Amino acid sequence: MKFGINLCTLGEYADPRRVVELALVAEHAGWEGLFVWDHLGFVWGAPAADPWVTLAAVAQATSRLTIGTAVTPLARRRPQVVAQSVSSLDLLSGGRVVFGAGLGGVPAEFSAFGDVDDARVRAERLDESLEVVAALWSGERVDHHGRHLTVDGVTLAPVPVQRPRVPIWIGGESAPARRRARRWDGWIVGGDDTEGRMTVTPEQMATRIHGLRPPTEAYDVALTGVSQEGDTDLARRYADAGVTWWLESIHGLRGSPAQLLERIGAGPPKGA
Template identity: 45%
Template sequence: MKAGVWLPLFDELADPRVVADLAVDAEAAGWDGLFVWDQIVWRAPVLAVADPWVCLAAAATLTSRIALGPMVSPLSRRRPTKVVRESVSLDRLSRGRLVLGVGLGSDRFAQEYSRTGEPVADRTRAEMLDESLEILRAAWAGQPVHHHGTHHLVDDLTFAPRPVHDTIPVWVAGFPGNPRPLRRAAAHDGFFPVNLTSPDQLAEAVQRVQDLREDPARPFDVAIDLAPGTDPAPWLAAGATWLLTDLDPETLRLEIVRAMVREGPQRPA
């Protein structure tokens, strides 16, 4: 089991210095990772929001062991060539500790797509996500990227430098009952099922993803979010490999988050 601090970058946590300090505390307290939300805005009462890549870069400079990454980044509202540069730069800054969480995101919490002119339809954003992942994989491999898609164009570009470990792990978020996110996760390095209701639901989703994987022996992570104090044992038995902190973004208080981080992760008995 690995345990990660998962932070909404809102209000008192909307400061890269604060996030970096929490990352230092997390590493000292025995956490295995620090992951952050990727949002442009959020609904009231949240007012302030920080940029995930800047916060992660600040955390990377002050830590040496823990995994770091956005969890999750809706790639449909980011230019994939820009993400190539950002991801490799952060990976090299952290000496190979980046984990890239990706997903569709949702317009329902703060209308951050509809109010900024981004595509709202799930199908369109799913197409853009898949194209972006194709571009990222080719770019990270150091291959010339020839991508003429419906939504993105990369015409014979080679990107250097490459990631520290040749590629960057990609964890795919999605609802456990939807086949397309399951297939997308199976083609990458990890699955982050959202809105889980029981360990049995997780076990079923994990099995479906495993059945879709071309090489079931290749390392693969399953990350879930649990409220502090929840017994992790049934979830680990159902297939979770990472447990992330489930924090209410609308009631965040820095002093409570800092105390939780310094207490360290809850390990099964």
């Protein structure tokens, strides 16, 4: 099991400088990844950081952390721009990027700007956009004429460091999200609530993971959660269930920035 941070970049963490400070502490303390939210929180009254600017700053400040989004609502973004941004970030970081994608759980972040907020349409756009992004990362000429997107003979350059592509992890716990996750490289699951309680047991995770992908294939399952310093038994039980990444939930409801920085500085619950 690897250990990362899942950072809610709203409120006090909407300032990328604070995220960089946290990332430096995390890398020094032995955490292996930093994943940030991708929300237009200002739509509903919460300051929010741009994920790509923030992750670029983290990439420059660190040398080992895997970085990525958990998760990007791809249906409200232009896939060609996302493909270029992620490719540039992968180059900047030396191949340390994971692209997390999902449906998006706040319809107002679509409708406030005139975008379609219907879940079925968003799902269609998500699936089609994932295909376009992956095709552009290949470095080959892309010709795509789908229901929602068109690409006329475009070849992306430069391409990401990672080949054949940047890993794509799918977020979401619904049956459609799990089916989508099976087609890509990983699955991100929310395992805790805003009160800091685990809502998914290791036994439940083992059941959900079973059959997701053949065990011989490289595949990641990332679980967000809350741990205390030295809680190695907790990590071990989820690792035994098939979880490959523990993502420690860091958000303003859990404590003050000083308290959360102290928790990160204490290091991950290794021992799994």
